[in-house]
Amino acid sequence: MEAKTKQYLTVTVVGVALFAALMNFSDVMGFFRGIVSIFLPVIIGGILALFINVPMNGLEKRLRKLFDRKKKRPSDKLITIICFAVTVTCVVLVLILALTLLIPELVSSIQSLYTQIEAAVPRWLAYLKDADIEWLRRWISGLDWDAVVKTFTDSLDTLASNAVGAVSATVNTVVTVSFALIISVYMSLDRKMLWRHSNKLVRAYLKPSLADSFLNFCRLFRQSFASFLTGQCTEAVILGLLMTLAFTVFRIPYGSLVGVVTAICALIPYIGAFISCCVSVFLVLLIDPLLALRCLIVYNAVQFVENQFIYPRVVGSSVGLPPIYTLIAAMIGGKLFGIVGIIFFIPLAAVLIELVKEHADARLNRDAAVICEAQAAETPRQDGEPSADLPAEPEEEQREDTEP
Numbered sequence: 394m395e396a397k398t399k400q401y402l403t404v405t406v407v408g409v410a411l412f413a414a415l416m417n418f419s420d421v422m423g424f425f426r427g428i429v430s431i432f433l434p435v436i437i438g439g440i441l442a443l444f445i446n447v448p449m450n451g452l453e454k455r456l457r458k459l460f461d462r463k464k465k466r467p468s469d470k471l472i473t474i475i476c477f478a479v480t481v482t483c484v485v486l487v488l489i490l491a492l493t494l495l496i497p498e499l500v501s502s503i504q505s506l507y508t509q510i511e512a513a514v515p516r517w518l519a520y521l522k523d524a525d526i527e528w529l530r531r532w533i534s535g536l537d538w539d540a541v542v543k544t545f546t547d548s549l550d551t552l553a554s555n556a557v558g559a560v561s562a563t564v565n566t567v568v569t570v571s572f573a574l575i576i577s578v579y580m581s582l583d584r585k586m587l588w589r590h591s592n593k594l595v596r597a598y599l600k601p602s603l604a605d606s607f608l609n610f611c612r613l614f615r616q617s618f619a620s621f622l623t624g625q626c627t628e629a630v631i632l633g634l635l636m637t638l639a640f641t642v643f644r645i646p647y648g649s650l651v652g653v654v655t656a657i658c659a660l661i662p663y664i665g666a667f668i669s670c671c672v673s674v675f676l677v678l679l680i681d682p683l684l685a686l687r688c689l690i691v692y693n694a695v696q697f698v699e700n701q702f703i704y705p706r707v708v709g710s711s712v713g714l715p716p717i718y719t720l721i722a723a724m725i726g727g728k729l730f731g732i733v734g735i736i737f738f739i740p741l742a743a744v745l746i747e748l749v750k751e752h753a754d755a756r757l758n759r760d761a762a763v764i765c766e767a768q769a770a771e772t773p774r775q776d777g778e779p780s781a782d783l784p785a786e787p788e789e790e791q792r793e794d795t796e797p
Contacts, residue, residue, distance in 0.1 A: 434569050438576030440733075445480055445581045447619045452476040477581055491657055494650045498676065505680065613747060617740035628707045629659035632666065632699050636673075639695050645688050647676050662704070662723050662735045666696045714743050 414421045429436070453476050460466045580587060596604045633656030640648030651673045658665035658672075670692045678685040705716030714722070719739055726738025 434572035435576055437569065437573035438580060441573060441577035442580035442584065443618065444622065445477070445577065446584060447622045448480045448483070449473070449476045449581065450619065452479060473582055477578075487657070491653050494653050498647055498650050503679070610744060610748070613744045614740060617743040617747075618737075621740040621743070624707050625660055625662065628699075628704055629656045629665075631703060631707070632656065632659045632695075635695050635699060636692070639691050640688075643687060643691050645677060645684060645691060646680060647673065650676070651692075661732055662739065664727070664732055664735060666699070670696065714739065714746065718742060718746065 453472055456472050456476065460472070592608065595607055599607065633652040636655045637648045637652030640646075640651055651669070654672055655666060655669040658669035661668070670689070673692055674685050674689050677688040705719045719742075722738045722742035723735050726734030726736075726741075728734070730737075
């Protein structure tokens with residue numbers, strides 16, 4: 394088969410496949426959703442491993458430098474296991490610290506709320522005793538009790554089916570999370586082997602130029618994501634300290650707790666601080682509604698300052714993005730894929746902008762080289778200078794005939 398015929402046939406097949414997919418778009422999306430649901434534990438495990446590998450790589454570099462000076466150096470596998478254990482231990486300790494601060498404060502707030510409700514119960518009973526409830530009796534007497542019983546029975550059936558669905562979804566979630574955690578452990582410990590296998594497959598089944606471009610993109614994304622996560626952790630610590638300081642200055646309770654919760658939730662760009670704001674306002678609301686209003690105002694003020702002036706510079710500079718590009722990337726990622734899109738679109742935008750810069754520089758350099766060659770060809774040569782286009786005359790023809 395000739396190359397041109399093969400190209401025409403490929404274009405025709407692709408066009409027909411795209412037309413059929415567009416005509417059956419819902420079925421195609423359902424098929425892809427089924428594929429994603431099957432590989433969902435692998436996807437979640439890969440995302441967790443990507444987060445875990447950032448501090449692991451930093452620890453491994455420092456441990457290797459430390460052990461290089463020693464005569465007895467442990468194996469690379471042992472160093473990887475040690476770094477993985479240290480990373481997971483640090484994450485667990487941070488979560489335990491947050492729960493240690495959160496649970497006692499939440500319990501004390503609920504106890505205080507219960508005490509207030511218990512003190513207000515006599516007043517509510519006295520109000521109901523003195524109130525005119527004749528309208529309530531008339532409303533109850535006018536009810537159709539058969540319809541009420543039928544509605545109640547239907548509601549019980551719906552509630553039972555929803556409960557069964559909720560239990561099934563909970564079991565599926567637990568199984569998916571369990572497999573994802575196990576997969577993330579294996580991916581973190583065997584990431585070098587996975588990288589070698591992936592590299593081999595890409596170079597085996599793709600053209601050399603396309604394989605080099607794809608692997609270069611993967612390397613750039615890994616480096617950009619590591620820088621992004623480092624900057625995000627730095628920004629989370631800064632925001633937590635600012636919240637603790639602001640709550641202390643304005644005499645709002647739970648300052649240290651709000652700082653820790655904010656620092657943990659701030660790992661999610663832009664959205665995490667909103668989640669921690671809801672938690673903070675709810676905790677303060679259990680004590681005093683007026684303090685909750687002050688908490689809401691102070692929290693939003695600090696969050697606005699941080700989002701507009703601190704976050705784009707800290708995270709944007711870590712991934713090499715200007716503040717405006719950081720905001721646009723987070724906005725587009727959030728619109729398309731929610732929280733996951735916000736997290737991954739900032740390093741992805743950094744990689745794409747870097748690739749566009751490299752491509753633009755290559756085009757400009759190539760255009761500059763073409764212009765220089767054209768200018769060199771148009772420059773008139775001096776008298777006696779041999780032309781660059783014509784070969785030099787032989788020496789015998791150039792010298793004068795001086796012999797008799």
